[in-house]
Amino acid sequence: MTAAPDAVPEPPWRTPRKAVPARRQLSREVIVEVALQVLRAEGIDAVSMRRVATELGTGAASLYAHIANKDELLELVFDEVVGEVPVPEPDPRRWQEQVTQLWKDSHAALARHGDIARVALGTVPLGPNALRVSEATMALLRLGGVPDQTVAWAVDVVGLFVAANAVEGAVHVDRQRAGRDPRAYFEQVGRYLSELPADRFPTMAALAPLMLQGSGEERFVFGLNLLVEGLVAQADRARTTR
DSSP states (O other): OOOOGGGSOOOTTSOOOOOOOOOOOOOHHHHHHHHHHHHHHHOGGGOOHHHHHHHTTSOHHHHTTTOOSHHHHHHHHHHHHHTTSOOOOOOGGGHHHHHHHHHHHHHHHHHTTTTGGGGGSSSOOOSHHHHHHHHHHHHHHHHTTOOHHHHHHHHHHHHHHHHHHHHHHHHHHHHHHTTOOHHHHHHHHHHHHHTSOTTTOHHHHHHHHHHTOSOHHHHHHHHHHHHHHHHHHHHHHHHHTO
16 A cells, blocks of 8 residues: 555655644634734734734735725724723712723723824724713713813813823833833933023923922823813803803
8 A cells, every 4th residue: 555645754855844823714803803912012013904914824905805904903903992991880979080080091901002092193083982982081071060162172182191191101111122211211301401501491490300200100190180170170160150
């Protein structure tokens, strides 16, 4: 009986065969999942239709049957991340606490996923999860008596603040990966500010030690509190003029 071809050993000069993983069935959900993996590992600039297709063991053309282009892919990835944000059951007595926590949770979700927050800068996030968070934000502000026009603008202003802060955090992480210590940079900034000519920049020179105090989290919460206090003031003003 003739031996099966597979039973014959390969000549030693040939390239060994590699096990080829089975291709995953493509879907929008699978593509977004793999894009998220690339994002976490290398950042948003590494995410492309071609790169995701390579990770899936297929060609980029096969992805276009599910997702139109890179911009749409990033929007879907962003909305997937926002889906991690818990939305509270609105309580009029705790609206300030609830809206502050909602924004903290939004920031934390974005910060866990590299620089995905860049997607929210210059575009209006309209995925189902983003709309869910926006609806919760606006509902809580209205429960607190914040005027409608203020509510309509605040959801954008706060969203930009949260996203920009998350992007800044991602920049610091990238610098660390590149071997640059953010602390050393800020120490240099602090020394520069403190050495400014006091006759020309008296206030900055005097406050230089205070300008760089606090962790990123402390400064983010400080910014949120400023925004919330401003919204509370708007609500109080509206009640007194009725």
